[in-house]
Amino acid sequence: MHPSGSSRKANLVLASILISLPFGAASAQDDSDSGIVIDTAAQAAANAPATVGDVDDARKSTLILDEWINRTLERTIPKTSRPLNLSGNISTRYTYIQGKQATPYYNSFNIPNVSLGFKGILFKDYENSKNLTYSLGFSSANGGAPTVADANIGYSLLSTVDLRNPSLNISIGQQKKPWGQEAQADAEAQPSVSGSTYLSSVGVSDVSARDIGVVIKGDILPTVDYGYNYRAPLLAVSAGFFNGAGANVSADNNRDKEWVVRAVLAPPVGYYNFLRGLTIGASFAKSEKNIIAAGGVLTPAKTIWLYKTNSAGTKTDSGKVTVADAVKAPSDTISGDRTRLGIDISYIRTPVNLTVEGVYATQDSVYWDKVTKSFSPYHRRSWGGSVTLFLNIGEQFLKGYREQARPDDWWPITWQPFFRIDGFDPDDDIRGRWDTTYVSRGAAAAAGAWQLVGTVGGNVFFARTTKLQVNYRWKKTEDFPAKFHETLVQLSYGF
């Protein structure tokens, strides 16, 4: 009976293991005042030549192990047709919001995010490392149904063998848009649980999200510091071409495609230079969006709050007003152009780190004009920005340090305290329309009130893929006297 192919492989592996065992590496002991280590009797025995019996024992052990490995491979080891790297991340959070609450009660435990990722190589180019890769990821937010997050295929157009060469990669499919600093940042450069307000608000959230399209990323003129195997390109550019309809939308729902471009400049310095980690970035996106103006009885409530403003836009009065007639509005869908511009500066140089980002966005939109009794177009302008100062105290982000030979499941503890202030004004001209639009206080806040948020907190990375995060957020909203206080405690862990 001839051994199978897998059996022969297993034999080879076992033989390799047996051959490579350091038979002579048993312990030695200090046996003299001079501190010289001498061989023990056991050491001498270990160094003795193998007998026929020893070889026979080894052969039997090999056969037993061979059978065990083959059985394990067949019955319990999952198989894939291509190399696979499986990863997942789970966040468990407790949120406490100060003050009076109505249902839903926000002070609760929840699972805000669960994700599962599959990555690998479809074709490995041994000559030039121009590999063909894939990425598939699913995520679920707050217990919702899992949706596809990433589904894309990537290819390195240039050889990545030599660090001194430029790089160029293309990826096609559903993926993150290459826009903005914070939206792209990993845990080293983004310490807070919640992103800046503008990333999840009307006007900008779409460019920090995922979409279906093509992304080309490249860089030129890299500085290579062989003392650290450190590479920093002088200019890195990412350009994306998307539907602009968002993730998991089967067909485009607007006439134009979305263009996204991001460029990042880094000084040409070595690893130890104080300018290492400094980057200046600019992002731009242009797209079209379908604006659906809902019809029906829009306003009024019988008694609402009204704001009065003068010609300069300054609020002069407010009060309860009774509106006589309800207005019946027809529904309408209007195409609007959108632009998003972001400028950012980052200085990620552990242990002290600083990121600053400014955002300006425009969007053609509509409002209900009570005088003309129709939807009227307007050019909405949004402003946002954030400043984050944080420390990385520990070795979590020092890759070379983390990769150590240690006898146990060692991992260095890292502390990451931070402070961030961010703000967002989704509509810098909403007051100009308040006199002609029925807008209640709540509607005003939702439509265009600015927000200013301060966040202070810290993260503790205490195991390889696990961190505890504590954030306290304070939020002030325009014309809302009550401030918003929120405390988040989150355990984020993965594999």
Add this chain to the structure above:
Amino acid sequence: MKTRTILGLIGILSLAAGAADVPKVIRLGWVGNKYDKPFTGGVVGYIQENQLWEKEFAKEGIKIEWNFFKGTGPAINEAVANGKIDFASSGDLPSTAGRAGGLPTRVIVGGGAGGGKRFILVAAGSSIRRPADLRGKRISFQKGTYAHLAWDRYARDVLKADGEKSFKLYSLTSGDAEVALASGSVDAIYGGSLDLVYKGQAKVLDTITADRYPTVGNNAGSTYTTQQFINKYPDIVYRWVKVYLKAADDLYRKENQSLIWQLGTKSGSSLKSVKESDDGGDVRQQNLPIFDDHYKIRVDKAIADEISFRLIRRPFTAESWWDRRFYDRALSELKLDKKWADIYAWRAQEAKKLR
């Protein structure tokens, strides 16, 4: 009585201040190995095995933290740059590249004269028969390490080629490189382990020794601390160096050859591989750590070659990098200057050949 009390208090305060003048832990950074074993060989392996630094600093309660970096020299530089390591050792390229880039390291002990044997391995079934056949082939070593400089030198002096441009270079750790060679992903490894040969997966294409290829085999790794650590704890540095030199003197004796080989196996290599990687020279001549022209010339030549290969940009000299005070004092106190006089004389002769 009052005066005595005051003096007593001053004394206690002084002691307390003195006690605070030592680190809680001394953090060491050493090159790791493909077997992920937290051990090393040579004199530091001997010190580790016998816990000599632990014993030296035990009375002040100073702990010794051993770090073995899988990323070898470049990873050690990263740790030093971020203030995570107090004492370290790495090959000539990473240590000089770190210094050239501004890393405030100071070399505090000299170097041995021998580089041992290094091997260029090709797959067992490879059609590559002689070193000249390597031109245009896929060569693997870990970039940024001693092997990177050695390969560029080998290509220049032996193959008469540009090490960076005439070949396809793959930066892989030693373990990954061996897997790549066995699977046919690369054609040759510079600095491969003989264990791969014993497994029947590779054959030796060329053997590098200082005698055979002086410009390639004469590497010059460095053991160093940082200027900040010297400024803050000069006495600790001195005692650290003294233990190092005493251990080197104890270990590097002809009668300890077997022990030296055994120490080499602690990082996972087979005894056979360790023995055959030894260049067979006199144990003391090859290994005693000495600050002299022999070491200086090798370091300066490494810097010059790295500049010419565009591996570093800013030149400097070995002497400006060294801080010999601790070494010289310890050498004198241990009377090793007299004991090692024959080695100094031998190296002075050898240094003439290096010029």
